[in-house]
Amino acid sequence: MSEKVLEVKNLETHFFSSRGVAKAVDRVSYSVSKGEILGVVGESGCGKSVTALSILQLIQSPPGKIVGGEILLDGRDLLKLSKKEMEAVRGNKISMIFQEPMTSLNPLLTVGDQIMEPIRLHRGLGKKEAKTEAIRMLEAVGIPNAEKRFHEYPNSMSGGMRQRVMIAMALSCRPEVLIADEPTTALDVTIQAQILDLMLKLRDETGTAIIMITHDLGVVAEMCDRAAVMYCGSVVEQGPVKEIFKNPVHPYTKGLIASIPKLSDEHEKLFNIRGAVPNLRNLPEGCRFADRCDYCMEKCRKAIPEITTVSEGHEVRCFLNGGE
Amino acid sequence: MPEKKVLIHADGVKKYFPSSEGFKTKYVKAVDNVSLDVYKGETLGLVGESGCGKSTFGRCLLRLFDITGGTIEFNGKDIYAMSPNDLIKERRNMQLIFQDPLASLNPRLRIRQIVEEPLHFHKEQLDFDINDKAKVREVVDKTLRDVGLDPDLCADRYPHEFSGGQQQRVGIARALILKPDFIVCDEAVSALDVSVQAQVLNLLEELKKEYDLTYLFISHNLSVIKHVCDRIAVMYLGQVVELADRDVLFSNPQHPYTKALISAIPIPDPEKKRNRILLEGDIPSPMNPPSGCRFHTRCYECGENCGCSEPSMIEVEPGHFVACHKFDK
Numbered sequence: 001m002s003e004k005v006l007e008v009k010n011l012e013t014h015f016f017s018s019r020g021v022a023k024a025v026d027r028v029s030y031s032v033s034k035g036e037i038l039g040v041v042g043e044s045g046c047g048k049s050v051t052a053l054s055i056l057q058l059i060q061s062p063p064g065k066i067v068g069g070e071i072l073l074d075g076r077d078l079l080k081l082s083k084k085e086m087e088a089v090r091g092n093k094i095s096m097i098f099q100e101p102m103t104s105l106n107p108l109l110t111v112g113d114q115i116m117e118p119i120r121l122h123r124g125l126g127k128k129e130a131k132t133e134a135i136r137m138l139e140a141v142g143i144p145n146a147e148k149r150f151h152e153y154p155n156s157m158s159g160g161m162r163q164r165v166m167i168a169m170a171l172s173c174r175p176e177v178l179i180a181d182e183p184t185t186a187l188d189v190t191i192q193a194q195i196l197d198l199m200l201k202l203r204d205e206t207g208t209a210i211i212m213i214t215h216d217l218g219v220v221a222e223m224c225d226r227a228a229v230m231y232c233g234s235v236v237e238q239g240p241v242k243e244i245f246k247n248p249v250h251p252y253t254k255g256l257i258a259s260i261p262k263l264s265d266e267h268e269k270l271f272n273i274r275g276a277v278p279n280l281r282n283l284p285e286g287c288r289f290a291d292r293c294d295y296c297m298e299k300c301r302k303a304i305p306e307i308t309t310v311s312e313g314h315e316v317r318c319f320l321n322g323g324e
Numbered sequence: 325m326p327e328k329k330v331l332i333h334a335d336g337v338k339k340y341f342p343s344s345e346g347f348k349t350k351y352v353k354a355v356d357n358v359s360l361d362v363y364k365g366e367t368l369g370l371v372g373e374s375g376c377g378k379s380t381f382g383r384c385l386l387r388l389f390d391i392t393g394g395t396i397e398f399n400g401k402d403i404y405a406m407s408p409n410d411l412i413k414e415r416r417n418m419q420l421i422f423q424d425p426l427a428s429l430n431p432r433l434r435i436r437q438i439v440e441e442p443l444h445f446h447k448e449q450l451d452f453d454i455n456d457k458a459k460v461r462e463v464v465d466k467t468l469r470d471v472g473l474d475p476d477l478c479a480d481r482y483p484h485e486f487s488g489g490q491q492q493r494v495g496i497a498r499a500l501i502l503k504p505d506f507i508v509c510d511e512a513v514s515a516l517d518v519s520v521q522a523q524v525l526n527l528l529e530e531l532k533k534e535y536d537l538t539y540l541f542i543s544h545n546l547s548v549i550k551h552v553c554d555r556i557a558v559m560y561l562g563q564v565v566e567l568a569d570r571d572v573l574f575s576n577p578q579h580p581y582t583k584a585l586i587s588a589i590p591i592p593d594p595e596k597k598r599n600r601i602l603l604e605g606d607i608p609s610p611m612n613p614p615s616g617c618r619f620h621t622r623c624y625e626c627g628e629n630c631g632c633s634e635p636s637m638i639e640v641e642p643g644h645f646v647a648c649h650k651f652d653k
Binding site for chain 1: 373374487489490517518519520521522523525526529544546547548550551552584585587588589590591592593594595596600602603606607
């Protein structure tokens with residue numbers, strides 16, 4: 001694989017409130033290379049979205065604060081940039097698609113105006129050129145009658161259509177990294193298939209690196225090259241997708257894969273992980289999965305395991321793979 | 325199934341919602357001419373995309389609103405011809421579990437009160453006296469235990485103190501306490517995370533055996549439907565397009581829409597590569613559905629006749645019904 005475009009190293013984001021500190025992101029490290037799709041999976045509240053928002057420094061402060069770590073884009077630490085320098089990165093070098101296409105578009109502006117905004121701001125094009133470019137983008141994401149649609153407001157479009165507009169907007173400045181936060185969760189399956197297909201096609205054409213945040217392991221299996229599994233604010237396992245599905249090491253990853261109803265299996269009892277996710281404000285001292293884990297040992301309750309390597313590129317944070 | 329006893333017989337059910345546009349009143353045809361039988365002891369799955377009318381149909385079966393046309397019989401009795409008093413008596417046998425667990429529980433009531441409420445409402449039909457506090461307590465505690473909640477820890481707390489999975493268990497306990505025959509699960513696990521979803525699906529399966537239940541399981545998630553259901557009905561724009569036993573539907577789907585729907589589900593296995601049928605365009609509005617076969621605007625096997633007349637349900641093999649012009653003689 002080619003060199004890393006974006007590298008997150010030991011990122012820590014905490015939320016401070018009167019009821020205590022919630023460690024939403026705790027020493028998270030992952031990276032993505034050019035043309036690669038990294039899947040970030042986990043259940044709600046595991047910190048996958050907060051990590052993404054931290055990369056773009058979109059965490060509301062207070063209560064949130066990035067307290068440690070590095071975010072390297074082409075070797076440059078984004079956390080050391082001034083506000084103005086960061087603005088030139090956001091939406092330009094790194095852009096983001098959100099889960100709800102309904103609420104992330106401005107209802108008072110036409111679709112065209114919204115796509116032109118980043119093009120004019122970051123690429124410095126004039127109005128006319130920006131319009132041509134915007135229409136070209138709309139066509140690229142498969143919107144029929146792009147010229148007519150350009151003048152329409154988001155409310156006259158369907159969910160799938162709006163998500164296409166979001167993608168057009170996010171890709172309009174040819175970003176190096178695209179962060180897609182649950183881009184298809186709000187859509188129907190047949191529309192989801194269309195959008196995923198579109199994203200793969202655009203990745204092949206532009207070579208943009210994609211960080212795909214999702215809770216759906218099916219989407220990860222079909223779309224991604226590598227996957228990072230998050231639990232309670234930290235990455236518990238990451239590696240090539242085939243490795244993760246064929247040879248999962250962390251008990252949480254195993255449980256997650258076993259608990260999805262599969263189309264291929266028989267009418268039998270589903271595996272389930274007992275218990276529930278612990279409260280982020282009141283985490284256990286040792287491994288965060290210890291209370292729900294079938295393989296829990298004494299040392300798991302005392303210390304958080306360090307990251308160990310299973311095979312080339314496959315890392316896990318669990319004592320089962322050795323380490324003290 | 326050894327004997328097939330029809331529990332619910334729905335015939336030509338229609339539900340139109342009026343929607344005024346200027347001076348003209350138009351109708352959203354949410355459910356249009358659906359006929360289905362639900363057999364006792366089975367889990368019937370109802371699958372389709374948003375807006376296809378699956379939830380509306382589920383609610384029609386419980387008479388939660390009045391239907392525009394057709395008849396629905398529950399245990400041989402037409403529930404739309406019943407007097408309100410008779411309906412209330414029949415209602416104890418049919419219950420509903422909602423999608424959003426928190427929104428469906430009253431935030432001001434304790435768990436015990438929520439689960440107990442149906443008993444008070446149907447007090448005349450209970451086999452014990454509602455004023456017998458000890459007995460009521462015993463029934464509530466047993467139901468809570470059956471859904472996997474510890475009454476000593478939970479019963480006196482409020483809904484917001486629980487996780488989503490536990491809230492859904494409370495919703496299930498509320499539906500179960502009257503020992504109904506039939507439960508409509510309306511996207512009952514869609515709001516839950518996968519590991520919790522698996523817990524609730526297993527629970528529903530266990531309860532079905534224990535309480536001798538019949539489910540109508542409504543979901544947009546085909547993998548979940550495949551896991552829990554015996555028979556599956558696929559809906560598109562207010563109509564059932566295919567109905568078959570679970571294994572038949574997945575191994576031998578006939579309707580082009582069913583095929584596309586099955587091929588669109590992401591499979592959690594990176595080794596598996598398959599041909600995906602990509603449907604073009606969006607789902608048309610149910611306010612103004614396409615003429616003829618409603619799927620013809622997106623169909624990849626569309627013939628000349630498809631835009632003209634509505635296909636009728638044809639039995640292509642025993643128990644396997646398809647509404648598609650491909651099978652016209």
